[in-house]
Amino acid sequence: MSNILLEENGRYGLDCTKALWASGAMHDHYVNSLHPNCLGDVDFVVETAVSLLLVEYKNAKFAPEPGESTPKTSANNVFKDQKFTQLVRKYFGSLPYLRLVGKTIKPCHYIFVVEYPNDNSTSRKQLRNRLKNALPFELQKQFGSKIKLIEAVDVVNIDEWNSHPVYGQFPLKPVKNLMPLT
Amino acid sequence: MIIKKIQLKNYTVFDNQTMEFGPGINVLIGENGTGKTHVMKALYSACQSIERKISFPQKLVATMLPDDYMLSRLVTRKAGNRRASVHIWAGDNGAQSEKKLSATFHGKTKKWDAQVTGEAGWETAFPGTSSVFIPAKEILSHSCNLNAAAEKNNVRFDDTYLDIINAAKVDISVGRNSTDKDTILKRIETIIGGTVFYDVNRDEFYLRAGNSKQEFNLVAEGIRKMALLWQLVKNGTLVKGSIFFWDEPEANIHPRCIPIIVTLLLELQARGVQIFISTHDYMMASYFDVKKAQFEKSSVLYHSLSRGGSDDELHYSTSPKFGDLKNNEIISAYNSLLDEIYEL
Secondary structure, eight states: OOOEEEOTTSSEEEEOTTOSEEEOOHHHHHHHHSOTTSSOOOSEEEEOSSOEEEEEEEEOSBOOOTTOOOOSSOTTGGGSHHHHHHHHHHHHHHHHHHHHTTOOSSOEEEEEEEEOTTOOHHHHHHHHHHHHHHTTHHHHHHHOSSOOSOSEEEEEOHHHHHHSTTGGGSOEEESSOOOBOO | OEEEEEEEEEETTEEEEEEEOOSSEEEEEEOTTSSHHHHHHHHHHHHHTTSTTOOHHHHHHHHHOOGGGOGGGGBOOSSSOOEEEEEEEEEOSSSOOOEEEEEEEETTOOTTOOEEESHHHHHHHSTTOOEEEEOSSOOGGGOTTHHHHHHTTSSOOOHHHHHHHHHHHOOOOSSOOOHHHHHHHHHHHHHHSSEEEEETTTTEEEEEETTEEEEGGGSOHHHHHHHHHHHHHHTTSSOTTOEEEEEOTTTTOOGGGHHHHHHHHHHHHHTTOEEEEEEOOHHHHHHHHHHGGGOSSOOEEEEEEEEETTTTEEEEEEESSGGGOTTOHHHHHHHHHHHHHHHO
């Protein structure tokens, strides 16, 4: 049975049909039961046979559709400090959710799928490396145990996501016609 | 004049390569030895041969400087008797039909005695077109008597170095600037901290700030490069319809100046200057994508030359967007570095 999780604007869908388990409900759970802005949350969690993929998605390449407001994220502000801090908080804020749904055994991969004008793979890797420094890689090293809070972080665009040997099993596809930013 | 296309057959590193250019900024990228500068020098030689006293193949020799000034040495070094040719197409943005200039030669061609076609039509189609080539190495600080020494064979510099000195010595430093020119000059002055002054009697360039003047050789090399650009804008070398070649603009330039240079080049192309640059710099190449949106009229086309495959053949690709360019060796190199940093 197909299991397509829609991103917040309903423009793209993540096809999780091949996932062992998947959820796009973290945000709703938090909004319904926590004080606002207590915890950040990622858009999707996808469980494979060997790992958990925590997926945050942002697409700043498309103009708002009629009736839609301008996207909160402007073209390139994924690199601004405030947005960057939010990205980091989303990872940390997602960890309690994983515990509550009993998904704490498999290694966690945090993947930021992002599209912005004038992007390229080098700028994405620069963002990935900056994220690595802010996520708990160094922290977990200090304890030397096998328990890890995070296994890897990645920043990819939609093409890279879809062509990746693991991520590509869960294709991210448009679900309606989109108008690119001019 | 706008250069539209070049075809190189059995010429230096090129077996058979055609490249089509945009009317604005053309950014050539590729590893060392992939022929970026050879392309730019061939195009520059063609532009210079608009002047009736300059012949295309002779200028090719003068800019490439093969041993004994033998054009035959520019034939691809591979087995067999090869016939080399360089074909260049140019036109205007308007309705004027394209003109083609060609030079064909082989391993037994004497000196620069190539078979040339289209030169007369080329000269009459684009009279007075200005072209200038800034080489990767700064040369103005060594300008004193350099051209005289080169003429006497005391030193050996290719014509791009000698021509740029001559172009910079054209001194029209008095008089009012147009508003367009003023904007560009002021922008460069923020980097160089003054204006350029050529002392005819001493045959030397100086940087003038307020009441003081400083010898060019006492100024940082990056500043000297920008000062040269100031002089070329000031003296009218870079005007609408002219062709500007700049080999590795980023060399000796602090990264903080890169966005300013990119903006300057975009302003020049918006005023009708066709530009060819080669670069190894990620920031320089990326900044064109970032800054071009700020210009109502902008044309940027990236060209990649790379080697690959079983016989290490040359590959060419082109794209209006840096991130979409295939065989992008700058991106590949930076990504390898970033992956290594990530794995630390």
